[in-house]
Amino acid sequence: MKVETIFSYTVMLWEVAVFILSVTLLCFYSLGIDLFRYLRDRKRARVVGHELEEMSGKKAWEAERRFGPPTEVVSGTSGRQLYIWKALALPGLPKGGGLLVLTLTVQPDGTVAETHWQQRGQD
Numbered sequence: 001m002k003v004e005t006i007f008s009y010t011v012m013l014w015e016v017a018v019f020i021l022s023v024t025l026l027c028f029y030s031l032g033i034d035l036f037r038y039l040r041d042r043k044r045a046r047v048v049g050h051e052l053e054e055m056s057g058k059k060a061w062e063a064e065r066r067f068g069p070p071t072e073v074v075s076g077t078s079g080r081q082l083y084i085w086k087a088l089a090l091p092g093l094p095k096g097g098g099l100l101v102l103t104l105t106v107q108p109d110g111t112v113a114e115t116h117w118q119q120r121g122q123d
Helices: 003-055 060-067
Strands: 072-075 081-087 099-106 112-120
Touching: 003 060, 003 099, 003 112, 060 081, 060 099
Parallel strands: none
Antiparallel strands: 072 081, 081 099, 099 112
């Protein structure tokens, strides 16, 4: 065989190997990003759930101190209030995909009666 033929086969095999390697790395990168987002959102859910469990029975000002000023406060006819936080990230909570919505139902005496949260609009 000629040297040019051997060289062309070697180059062709090298190109195929680099192509397969690049496709494999792209697949691993894509799976890694998805895994990272899943773990990040799971951590956020665990931390938010824990924080809101601790808020039940406490005063509303403690929630404001913890999460910052609410986005909206809605007053009901019975004297209860609904505190709503809508943010991509709140201080002290892990970041996650989408909009985080926290709602606290506050009794007329200022204590937190119910808590709820949800995550909207995933990445």
